[in-house]
Amino acid sequence: MRPVAVVAFAQTRHTGEDAGLSETELLAPVITEIKRATGVTRFGFTCSGSNDYLAGAPFSFVSALDAVGAWPPISESHVEMDAAWALYEAWVKLQHGEIDTALVYGFGKTSQAAYPEVFTQGLDPYYLAPLGVDQVSLAALQARAYLEHTGTDERRLQEIAAKARAGGRDNPSALHLDDPGEADYEVAPLRPHDVAPVTDGAAAIVLAAGERARDLVERPAWITGIDHRSEPHQPGFRDLTCSPSTRLAAAKAGGTGGVEVAELHTQFSHEELILRDALDLGDGVAVNPSGGPLAANPVMATGLIRIGEAAARIAGGTAGRVLAHATSGPCLQQNLVCVMSGEQSDG
Amino acid sequence: MPSDPASVPFDSGKTSEPNHVLEFPGGYTRSVGPVIGRFLSDLRDGRLTGVRTKAGRVLFPPVEYDPDTGDDVTGEFVDVGPIGTVTSWSWVPNPRKTHPLDRPFAWALIRPDGADTALLHALDMGVFEPGAKPPRALRTGMRVRPRWRAERVGGIGDIECFQPEVTMITAPSRLEYRLQGGRALDRFLEGIEQGRILGHRCDVCGQVIVPMKGLCPKDGVPTSEEVELPGTGTVTTFAVNNLPDPRAPEVPFVSAYILLDGAGLTMLALVAGVPADQVRMGMRVRAAWRPREEWTRSMANIRWFEPTGEPDVPFDEIKDYL
Numbered sequence: 001m002r003p004v005a006v007v008a009f010a011q012t013r014h015t016g017e018d019a020g021l022s023e024t025e026l027l028a029p030v031i032t033e034i035k036r037a038t039g040v041t042r043f044g045f046t047c048s049g050s051n052d053y054l055a056g057a058p059f060s061f062v063s064a065l066d067a068v069g070a071w072p073p074i075s076e077s078h079v080e081m082d083a084a085w086a087l088y089e090a091w092v093k094l095q096h097g098e099i100d101t102a103l104v105y106g107f108g109k110t111s112q113a114a115y116p117e118v119f120t121q122g123l124d125p126y127y128l129a130p131l132g133v134d135q136v137s138l139a140a141l142q143a144r145a146y147l148e149h150t151g152t153d154e155r156r157l158q159e160i161a162a163k164a165r166a167g168g169r170d171n172p173s174a175l176h177l178d179d180p181g182e183a184d185y186e187v188a189p190l191r192p193h194d195v196a197p198v199t200d201g202a203a204a205i206v207l208a209a210g211e212r213a214r215d216l217v218e219r220p221a222w223i224t225g226i227d228h229r230s231e232p233h234q235p236g237f238r239d240l241t242c243s244p245s246t247r248l249a250a251a252k253a254g255g256t257g258g259v260e261v262a263e264l265h266t267q268f269s270h271e272e273l274i275l276r277d278a279l280d281l282g283d284g285v286a287v288n289p290s291g292g293p294l295a296a297n298p299v300m301a302t303g304l305i306r307i308g309e310a311a312a313r314i315a316g317g318t319a320g321r322v323l324a325h326a327t328s329g330p331c332l333q334q335n336l337v338c339v340m341s342g343e344q345s346d347g
Numbered sequence: 348m349p350s351d352p353a354s355v356p357f358d359s360g361k362t363s364e365p366n367h368v369l370e371f372p373g374g375y376t377r378s379v380g381p382v383i384g385r386f387l388s389d390l391r392d393g394r395l396t397g398v399r400t401k402a403g404r405v406l407f408p409p410v411e412y413d414p415d416t417g418d419d420v421t422g423e424f425v426d427v428g429p430i431g432t433v434t435s436w437s438w439v440p441n442p443r444k445t446h447p448l449d450r451p452f453a454w455a456l457i458r459p460d461g462a463d464t465a466l467l468h469a470l471d472m473g474v475f476e477p478g479a480k481p482p483r484a485l486r487t488g489m490r491v492r493p494r495w496r497a498e499r500v501g502g503i504g505d506i507e508c509f510q511p512e513v514t515m516i517t518a519p520s521r522l523e524y525r526l527q528g529g530r531a532l533d534r535f536l537e538g539i540e541q542g543r544i545l546g547h548r549c550d551v552c553g554q555v556i557v558p559m560k561g562l563c564p565k566d567g568v569p570t571s572e573e574v575e576l577p578g579t580g581t582v583t584t585f586a587v588n589n590l591p592d593p594r595a596p597e598v599p600f601v602s603a604y605i606l607l608d609g610a611g612l613t614m615l616a617l618v619a620g621v622p623a624d625q626v627r628m629g630m631r632v633r634a635a636w637r638p639r640e641e642w643t644r645s646m647a648n649i650r651w652f653e654p655t656g657e658p659d660v661p662f663d664e665i666k667d668y669l
Contacts, residue, residue, distance in 0.1 A: 056369035113365075117445050125375075126383050127408050130503050132445040133467060137454045140437030141467075148435075148487055187454075188438035188481045232414035236456045236465030237406070240435060 003344050004094045005213040005220030007206050009308030009315075010034040014201035014296040016175045018111040023055060027107045027202040028067040034103070034204045038216055041069075043206070044099025046076045047090045049083030049106040050300045053118045064107065075099075082106060082265070083203070084303030084326030084336050090207055091226055100212040106301035107202035115198065115299065123330060124233055135330070136195055136268075140187040142240040142331040143270040147189060149241035150273075154189050157269035161193040161294055164269075168295025175199060175296050193294075194269040201298030203305045221311035221322070221340040225253030228326075228336035235331050246278035246325065246335040253337045261286045261313045262323040263306035267293045271332060275325060279337070289313075303327065307338050314342045382411045385424055391501040395428040395493070397462045407462035408503075428459030430512065433489045436470065438481035447508060451475040453485055457509055468493075469508040484511065531561035538575070540644045542636060546610060548572045554611025564612075578634035580607040580652070581660045583668045587623045596651070599623045605632060605652055606668050613668055620653035629659035 010033040012026055035041050046068055050061045061078050070076065079085045083106025090102035110118075119135035120128075147154065161180045168174035180193030206216075213220040229245035229252070231238050250256050256279050264279075264287055266272045272287060281287065288294075290309040293302050303326025313319035320343070326336040379387060382398060386409045389396040397407035398420045405425050406413070413420060436455040442448055447469045456465040470491060472482050491509040499505035528536065531547075535558040538545035546557030547570035555574050556563060563570050585603035592600065594617065601623050604613035618626055620635065632652035642648045 053369070056367055114443070117443060120445065125377055126379065126387075127503050128467060131468065132443070132447055133454055134443060134445070137437050137439060138467075141435045141454060141456060144437055144487070145435040184478060185438065185440050185480070188440070190437075234408070234410065234414075234464070234467075236408075236434070236458070236467055237410075237414050240456075 002095050002097060002209055003213070003222055004091055004207055004209050005222045005344075006307065006311035006315075006340065007208045007213050007216045007220050008034050008038045009203070009205050009312055010037065011173050011203035011301070011305055011308065012201040012298070013173050014175060014199045014298050015111075016177075016197055016199060018109065018200060021200070023050070023060065023107050023109055023202075024064050024067050026109065026200060027064055027105060027204075030202045030204045031067045031103075031105065034206055038206050040101055040206065040216070042074075043101045043103040044075065045090055045093045045102040046070075046074055047078065047083075047086040047093075047102065047104050048076075049079045049081050049086040049104075049304065051080060051108065051118070053113075053121050054108055054110065054115075054299070055112065064105075068103065068105075081328050082300050082303035082326050084265075084307060084324075084338070085228070085328070087205060087207065087304060087307060087338075088226060088228060088336060091223060094207060094209045100209050102207045103204065104207065104304065105202065105204035106298075106304045108298045108300040108302075109200040110198045110297070110299055111200050119330075127234065128330075136187045136190060138235060138330040139195075139268040139271075140190045141235060142274070143189050143194075143268065145240040146270050146274055152273065156273070157189070157194050158191070160266075160269040160272050164266075164288060164292050164294035165193070166291075167289055168291025171290050171295065173201075173296065174291040177295060190268060190270075196267040196293040196297035196302075197295075199297045199299075201296065201301055203298070203301040203308055205304060205308050205311070217315065219315050219317060219342055220344075221314040221342070222344045224339050224341045225255075226336070226338040227252035228334060230329070230334040233329065233333060238331070238333075240331055241274075243274050243278040243332050243335060246275055246332065246337065249335050249337040250279050250323075250339075253339045256280055256323055256339070258321045259285055259323045259339065260319040260321055261289060261310060262325065263288055263290060263292065263310040264325045265293060265303045265306050265327045267297060267302070267327075269294065271327075274332065279323065279325070281323075303336065307340075310338075311340055314340060317342075380411065382409050382420065385409065387501040387503075387505075389424075390503070390505045391499045393495050393499065393505075394426060395459055397425045397427045397459075397464075399423040399425055404463040405461060406464050407459060408466050425461060427461040428492070430490055430492045431457040431459035431462075431466075431509070433470070433487055433491060434458050434465050435487060436485060438485065440478045440480070447504070451477065451479045452508070453481070455491070455509065457491055468503075468506060471508045471510050484514075529561075531559050534573075535559055536644045536646070539646060539648050540642055542639070542642065542648070544576045544578060544607065544634070546574050546576055546607075548574050549611075552611075555609055556612055557607055557610045557614060574609070576607045576609050578607075578636070578649075579655060580605040580610070580632055581665055582618060582626065582628060582630040582632055582652075583613050583665045584628055585618060585626050587626075594647070595619075601626045603632075603652070604668075606665060616649065617651035618653070619651040627659060629662060629665060631655045631657040631660065 116134035307324040310322035310324040398409035455470040547559035549563035
């Protein structure tokens with residue numbers, strides 16, 4: 001494998017309400033910042049992740065290219081998914097060996113519509129979408145299955161939410177949310193603090209290969225393994241008490257041994273428990289020190305931010321080996337695991 | 348088709364009304380293929396059908412490929428259900444307008460008998476107020492069956508929702524009577540009709556029995572000596588009732604045993620005119636009569652007993668009447 005590293009990460013100060021900026025306006029300062037940080041203004045490849053249903057306009061991602069500067073024409077691609085998958089595409093492109101740098105970005109505004117209902121439009125159109133089942137209701141089915149299977153108390157969920165919000169308050173980019181208090185169910189067994197908040201925001205990462213990465217930064221976060229796996233779409237076909245696709249992706253990414261920090265794409269409290277199990281993360285692993293998605297969830301950038309936050313621990317010298325996770329689909333259907341290290345692997 | 352965002356009037360004020368709508372008028376048409384098509388056609392007929400994989404599992408709802416292997420499923424369709432088992436559930440206290448029910452309901456994964464996988468659908472647990480907590484009867488493992496729409500079109504919505512198996516019925520219960528209270532009670536109510544509380548004194552033990560029964564329950568001898576008692580007495584013991592009763596002013600209300608002054612037995616009556624949590628054993632009370640023009644031959648003439656404000660009677664003086 002060609003060694004590829006995260007060499008820069010930038011994100012907005014996410015907001016919990018519409019700050020009056022368009023998606024492109026949200027993104028532009030992040031792109032400007034990451035160009036300045038790396039000194040690179042033209043990239044070998046550009047790939048983005050976003051969701052046209054958030055703004056309710058087809059091909060709305062195209063206008064975001066205004067923030068990148070696409071003339072003379074650039075090599076560009078887009079995934080209608082979280083930008084963590086755009087990063088995967090860019091990593092594959094870098095493996096081809098023809099380019100040395102890639103810009104990856106994602107952006108999302110969930111303040112403009114009811115995101116749990118927007119999510120419904122991404123479900124199977126025969127059996128699920130016509131029911132009007134929403135993202136939170138689906139997640140609550142998985143939470144119930146996990147709690148009953150393991151005998152875990154609902155209180156544990158609140159502890160996870162409290163830890164996430166405390167982490168978010170220490171993170172200038174995340175929302176600053178109060179400690180969770182007593183609250184009625186949003187969809188039982190989930191309460192409002194167990195559900196990631198409405199968030200507007202954007203994020204960008206620059207990947208570089210080999211010598212180019214070492215030229216650009218002192219401590220590149222080398223991607224030692226990256227893989228993504230999927231389970232059946234129908235939630236009734238799956239064992240919702242665990243995440244075999246995450247477990248498999250982690251194994252294919254080289255395993256989780258030695259990982260000190262894990263940034264997990266947990267849009268619901270119980271997902272941290274399921275993912276910890278699937279990734280075999282011991283109590284010594286710091287999970288979502290940034291606060292994670294429960295403290296800021298600019299969808300379509302949230303998974304990419306996990307990779308950026310984890311890589312930042314290596315760049316900052318506070319961790320030697322980190323893991324980032326991103327998810328897509330209902331009830332953790334599809335999962336991506338990216339393991340990074342301060343030491344370049346021989347590949 | 349979606350409107351052009353540039354043509355949408357910008358609304359600087361925060362409003363909950365949408366200013367942009369994404370909609371395919373009349374809905375988006377999709378072909379369904381032979382596997383899903385078979386399921387939907389059977390659904391229109393009011394039947395649940397799964398499909399068998401080469402490994403022998405029955406997938407429900409049917410899909411074209413075995414999710415374990417990616418192989419085509421067999422052409423063998425299998426009747427399943429209609430009864431099924433809930434394998435997981437979530438409870439929606441406040442339904443969204445996009446949800447299939449407009450009152451609190453559950454989402455459930457339901458595995459019909461004979462199937463190896465589960466279907467997601469709504470589960471109607473009955474009538475609840477918005478914000479209701481999950482009902483106790485809602486649990487993993489419960490048995491449910493579909494509620495079919497009368498007019499079915501070949502869509503997942505041909506099942507309106509699932510509902511629990513019948514575990515309880517409400518049996519009608521009513522008989523009509525023409526009751527005679529007996530001579531002693533007749534005489535007592537005659538007194539009540541005139542605003543008097545009458546009792547009998549026992550020739551043997553001397554205690555006054557009110558309302559009188561024509562017998563002393565202690566000595567088993569007939570009684571006939573009438574005594575008129577005052578409308579005042581003492582609460583010996585009481586209960587706070589939280590179920591509504593048409594005779595009581597409100598919930599909670601207090602029903603109490605009252606020892607009328609001069610009586611040897613207590614009588615059961617309502618106590619009101621005082622908060623329920625301030626009623627005490629030994630409290631002095633007085634009958635609150637309805638206005639004279641409303642009197643009938645009924646104990647309802649005494650609306651309830653109210654505190655007199657006198658000091659409480661010590662426990663020792665009422666302990667033998669409990």
